[in-house]
Amino acid sequence: MDETEPLDWVALSGKRAKGRRPEFFEDPALDRLYSVVFALAGEVSVLRERLDTVERLLERNGSVNRADIEAYEPDRQAGEERGLATRAYLARIMRGFQQEVEAMEADDPPIGELVEKLGRE
């Protein structure tokens, strides 16, 4: 490659790692879908964090510019507040998974059994 030509960093960064990727689901479309959903989940988190930065800068300075956003680093307390918010966000989007784990622990009978029982007793 010509050294003076800039690299296409966007294309290069998505390079695949050598080695066959496991298929986690029967339908490959599901594997693709997981990749999209969690990349988006990450981006929503990033957007929220950026908004938090904007809010904090506005509160402090009354105005905001991009250089300040880029340079912003949360102090200890702000870091914890943002960390907690990220954790709460993850808890919201991951609820289905987390409740599936709870359900494995609980072993509830199918609802139909209860429907029937309550109709009887």
Place this chain on the structure above:
Amino acid sequence: MTADLPPPYTALTRHPMMARTSHDEAARFNFLTHFNRYLSGTIGKGNTLAYAKRAMPAFRAEHGREPTDRHEVRDAMNRDPWHRTWSALKRNSMEMRQQNGRQTVLRQLDDLDARAQRYNAASGQLELDPAVDQPWYQRAIDIHCQPGGYHSVERAGDVVAGANYDIGIFATTGGALGGLNDGGGQAVVEWAQRERPEWQPKRILDIGATVGHNAVPIAQAYPDAEVVAIDTAGASLRYGAARAAAMGVTNIRFVQASGEDLSRWDDGHFDWVQTTMFLHELSAKALPRLLAEANRVLAPGGLILHIEQPQYSDDMPLFEQFMRDWDAFNNNEPFWTAMHAQDLKQVMAEAGFPRDSQFTVGVRAVVDPAIFPPSPDDAEEDFGRAAVWNAYGAWKPAVWAMAA
């Protein structure tokens, strides 16, 4: 409450060689840090439950017995919908970490390469040898889904591999390695200084040093020693040497060489041979060769120390062995499973370290507790990725036993 929140990416010590992260790039790592902790922590026990309640009973029903090894556990679990789901999440997290890190590094590569070149030209701490081949076990697959492995060249003289490794390891370890990702090396130093307070090793070899995360703290702790950090991967060494120079650590050199062939160093040249999280990335034949070479270059009375995750043993439940094996099959760590099943003490003995000179000791990442919460304790250990290790070591006998 806050104790288990991972620190933000910006809590890392940004040394001058580090790739600069934009606001959003740092935030991406923050998300992944939380995501990884969520997978191993909050929903990690899903695997245990799926095994106990579904996979294991199904196996028993089918075979009329319990699984006898971790591979049978894996076959059973790979049919379980929860484990598949969880693995898909984890794999994606690894892949996202790579892409995020590569975007950050590649967009500023001109600057990074130029900086590395300046540091390396000025310091003389880098010694590359294009005649050194990447071992086949490094070329066969890109280890832990790192595109291009440790060695790939994006363009002549680039530092992508090392720079990307340096910024992303924070996310995959949930921030547990400390501000300079050197918690392992610091733990080694702490152990050595407690164990032999008077000991002043003069020459130290770190094999498979990558960017020197854990070799640099050893150099810092023994400023009179000369540390040689070797690796086969020039792309990682270029960055590592520049990083050390940027941090002002001058008593370490980064040399391209394979641990399988240390012929450029005489017998007994080093007082200390160190490997950190390295042996599991070799191969069955490379491991004993490398240990024999390490033995040869180690001076009588010297220390050899390997930091690894604990080896599998009959005492370790099969389910735990299976979980620890996850990276071998899902995160491109193909030697992980065979390596951890070996009797390392026996392998060490065959390489020339008598059993009664050997020891094992548990070490835990040493990090600044004011910034970095402790690594999750054993109860919720992140099977294979927690910052809690075993050190397998030996003090090479000073006087050779007659029968040796």
